[in-house]
Amino acid sequence: MSTPNTITAIATARGQAALAIVRTSGPAAIDVVDRCFRGADLAAQDSHTAHVGYLLDEEGAEIDQVVVTLFRAPRSATGEDVVEVSCHGGDFAPQLVLESLIAHGARMAEPGEFTQRAFLNGKMDLAQAEAVADLIHASSSMAHRVSVQHLRGRYSDRLDALREELLELCAFVELELDFAEEDVDFADLDRLRTLLDNAASLLEELLSTTQTGEKLRDGVRVVIGGRPNAGKSTLLNALVGRDRAIVSPTPGTTRDEIEAEAEIDGLRYRFVDTAGLRDTSDQIEAEGVRRAERSIQEADVLLYVYDLALGLDSEEIAFLRDVTASEPQLAALVVGNKEDLVDDVPVAEIDAIPATMLCAERGVDDAEEVKPLTEWLTETVTDRLSRSDASAVVMNQRHRQHLQDALDAVRSAQQALDAGVSGDMLTLDLRAALHELGAITGEITNEDVLDQIFSRFCIGK
Ligand SMILES: Nc1nc2c(ncn2[C@@H]2O[C@H](COP(=O)(O)OP(=O)(O)OP(=O)(O)O)[C@@H](O)[C@H]2O)c(=O)[nH]1
Ligand SMILES: [Mg+2]
Incomplete structure (x- = not known):
């Protein structure tokens, strides 16, 4: 039976x-x-x-x-x-x-077997099947939105458009251009160049969204930096809504980095609390400071906290100027803390770096207190993310690799054209690019790849 x-x-x-x-x-x-x-x-x-x-x-x-x-x-x-x-x-x-x-x-x-059958029976392409997995694993509403878009096939439409572009190119090279005749028409070469440039820029556009995709999947990295005792750990606790990091009046309390995740306004964040920046003879603390500096450089966002009663010193100002100039991806906000301790002290203005003031201690119990800060975060991050069209954000590592390989192939075709090589060589490059795109949507694929993709699913999907 x-x-x-x-x-x-x-x-x-x-x-x-x-x-x-x-x-x-x-x-x-x-x-x-x-x-x-x-x-x-x-x-x-x-x-x-x-x-x-x-x-x-x-x-x-x-x-x-x-x-x-x-x-x-x-x-x-x-x-x-x-x-x-x-x-x-x-x-x-x-x-x-x-x-x-x-x-x-x-x-x-087996895990993902229902979706695998849907794919094999032509109910969806591979990119859409993967969107099902992404949807299940989506950890923020923004990531969810992108997965839904992919499921509807918008992303596959973009890929199809790109494929058509490349097919047209292939046909042009193979059928219309007569490379055998030594001197190919100038106008034809121009048209070829334009088509290649188009394909390259479409690929570049898609690839430029991979960073956004990673942020959506893994969270935007927000590092909290500043002098010891400025209130960084207190701010971390306020932002994630729980008592994550030790707070104490002793400067130099935090040494190891402390990470905590939170979703704010539909975006996923990884907040990192760091050791207070200062010169110290304590070896362990000094290592903490080194790590803090490195983390700041690699962050998406820096919340630079200082004590309003003490102000920013010249070293801090120089540090902020340096790091914002040398790390173009870094969005920085100066956070004047301990507002409760001062009267009418304006928050420090350093060049064009935005600034806000608050009382982190109050923020621990009252989310309203950190609202201006989180609103700035949402605005800054969505502004960066929305520069890429959400319907085609590449969230998937596998896709990224194929897109990159396709772009490399197109670039190689561009070079071949400039070097005046034969039409056959050009066709090879173009076919390679088409092959990579086909691997994303599943037209060209092998069983191992499929097994690997569908094993990410839960049973019942
Ligand atoms: N009055 C006042 N005190 C605060 C505020 N935020 C933090 N503090 C106090 O400042 C002290 C230092 O706070 P932490 O959050 O531990 O400071 P930190 O920047 O993490 O310090 P390190 O880990 O040593 O670098 C603690 O005693 C906090 O209670 C605030 O908004 N107002
Ligand atoms: Mg601390």
């Missing part, structure tokens, strides 16, 4: 819930469910119909009252016959339904 090609899995999250869905897909899906369902005769039912009844275990005892929904091939998520059993949620019913379906001939699905 076993039908190895018919797979089943619980599609919903474990735990307490009103409902859960157990999904079965494959040539025998309807048969398998029919064998353990008391209600309508499923084999005789139309596609896209729902039926109330009882799901039975191997002994024929009732497990749960369920609703069974039929989707006949090819009009289903996987392109095969699919049956969804909606039962009650919780720890038992879905598990027992699953066990019964397996006892009646289905096999437990």
Whole structure:
């Protein structure tokens, strides 16, 4: 009775819930469910119909009252016959339904196997299938938005446009240009150059979004720096809304970097609290200071905290000027802290670096206190992120590599053209670029790659 090609899995999250869905897909899906369902005769039912009844275990005892929904091939998520059993949620019913379906001939699905079948049956391309995984793993609403866009195929559309461009180029080189005739027409060469330039800039555009993609996936790195005792650890705790770092009146409290994640306005952040910057004879602290300086250089955002009562000293001002000049990716904000201790002291203005003041201590209990700061963060970060069109942000490491290889191939074609090589050589480069693009959407791919991609999925997807 076993039908190895018919797979089943619980599609919903474990735990307490009103409902859960157990999904079965494959040539025998309807048969398998029919064998353990008391209600309508499923084999005789139309596609896209729902039926109330009882799901039975191997002994024929009732497990749960369920609703069974039929989707006949090819009009289903996987392109095969699919049956969804909606039962009650919780720890038992879905598990027992699953066990019964397996006892009646289905096999437990591998991770991502439903999506893999959808891909193999042409229901979605590979980039879209990967977007399903990204969506499940999305850790912020912005990352979620990008994955949804990819799922709808906007990104694949961009890739298709690029492929067309390259195909046109290939056709032009192979069919219209007569390289054999030694002197190719000037106008033709010009057109070739323009087409190549277009392809290169489309690829560059997509690649330029990979950094954005990484930020969306992994979080924007915000380093909190400043002199010892300025209130950096207090600010970290205020920003992440919990008591993450030790705060004490002793300067030099923080030594190791302390990281904490938080989502603010739909963006994911990795806040890093650092050792206070000062010259010190304490070796451990000195190492902390070195690490702090390095972290600041590598950050996306620097929140430079100082004590308003003490002001910024000349060394700090020089440091801020240096680091903002030498790290163009770094967005810096000067944060005058301990506002409660001063009257009417303006926040330091250094060149064009924006500044704000607050009382971090109050911020620990009252999110309103850090609001101007978080608003600045959201504005600054979304401004940078939105420079790239969200529908085509490349979040995926695998895609990035293929895009880079495609760009290298196009560049090599540009050089070949300048060096006056033959049309055959040009075609080789162009074909290589096309191959890379095909690997992203799955037109050209191998089983290992597929296995690797789908193993990232959870079972039931
Ligand atoms: N009055 C006042 N005190 C604050 C404020 N923020 C922090 N403090 C105090 O300043 C002292 C130092 O705070 P921390 O957050 O540990 O300072 P830090 O910059 O992390 O110091 P190091 O880890 O030593 O570099 C603590 O006693 C805090 O309670 C504030 O807004 N107002
Ligand atoms: Mg500290």
